[in-house]
Amino acid sequence: MAAQYEQIARDLRERIASGEYAPGTALPLMRDIAAEYGVSDITVRKAYGLLTREGLIESRRRTGVFVRELPDRVRLTVRNRQIERDELGYYSGPEVQHWRALPHPGGEQTRVTTAPAPADVADILGVETGTEMTVRRRIIGDQNIETHRQLADSWIPAWVTEEVPALAGNTGAGGMYDRVEEWAGRPLEWREEVSARMPSPEEASALLMPDTGVPLLRAVRVTVLPARRKQPERVVEVQDVRMSAELFAVGYPVPRGDSAKWPVRPATSDYYQADAPAD
Structure with missing residues (x-):
């Protein structure tokens, strides 16, 4: 059986979804909700806290609690993740061709440092967690839309910076990918995996995200020199890209696998049978 605060949260969630409490409108005062349900203010505060963590409502100092704009009520910018190129070099998709590096709080556009590799990055690179390596940290965004921005950390193994020292400093025209391709004499390839997690306070601040339950959209791009x-x-970089999942979605084609090449063979079993394969 649901706790009282969970039931109140469920009712308010439904009233928000139905439009009874539209985006931007204030929710009733806690004491009014408490009187409606016959509970204490503490119980209502717990219900509001749950909805805040879900990103449905936000508290505005001295003005009350308001319904936030929901992702399904806002047109998401779909990020088509593909490598493109123009006169400045490579970029990751047509929606961000006009994006540029934004300054960090200290003023630098690319912060180059050494740091211990986190576990997932270390695993991709085949090194021990915590191995010191070069990391190039950038904030990239739309100069005309303040909230359209992403964090991009490029983790570079030691053998790459030894072979291409420019990657530990100013990479020049075309950036790090041009320097690596010039050194290798052949093209790079990329692959990505996309996931979501909650932001750290520092990430939320840098991305101008609200102080609510809005997750990060995280694309981990692996740059490789293909086998020959x-x-x-050989993996030459792991780039950790983070952006607000409230503002961006990821788009990609869904290709046919070898088993689904056209023309296809007629199906021989009923999809709704218990032993049918899951979609």
């Missing part, structure tokens, strides 16, 4: 002859594939 007797040389195995």
Whole structure:
């Protein structure tokens, strides 16, 4: 059986979804909700806290608690994740061609430092967690829309910076990918995986995200020199890209696998049978 605050949160959630409490409108005062349900203010505060963590409402100092704009009520910018190129070099999709590096609080546009590799980055690079390596940190965004921005940390293994020292400093025209391709004499390739998590306070601040339950959209892009002859594939960078999941979605094509090449064979079993494969 649901606790009282969970029931109140459920009712308010439904009233928000139905439009009874529209985005931007104030919710009733806690004492009024408490009187409606016959509970204490503490119980209502717990219900409001739950809805705040879900990103549905926000508290505005000295003015009350308001319904936030929901992602399904705001047109998301769909990020088509593909590598493109113009006169400035490579960029990751047509929606961000006009984006530029924004200054960090200290004024620098690219913050180059050494730091211990987090576990997932270290795993991709095949090194021990905490291994010191070069990391290039940037804030990239739309200069005309303040909230349209992303954090991008490029983790670069030691062998790459030894071979291409420019990656530990100013990479020049075209950026790090041009420097690596010039050194290697062949093209790079990329692959990505997308996930979500909650932001740290520092990430939320840098991305101008609200102090509510809005997750990060995280794209981890792996840059490789592909295998050739007797040389195995080599990972030259792991880029950790984070942006607000409230403002952005990821778009990508859904190709047919080899087993689904057209023309297809007629199906021979009923999808709704218990032993049918899951979609």
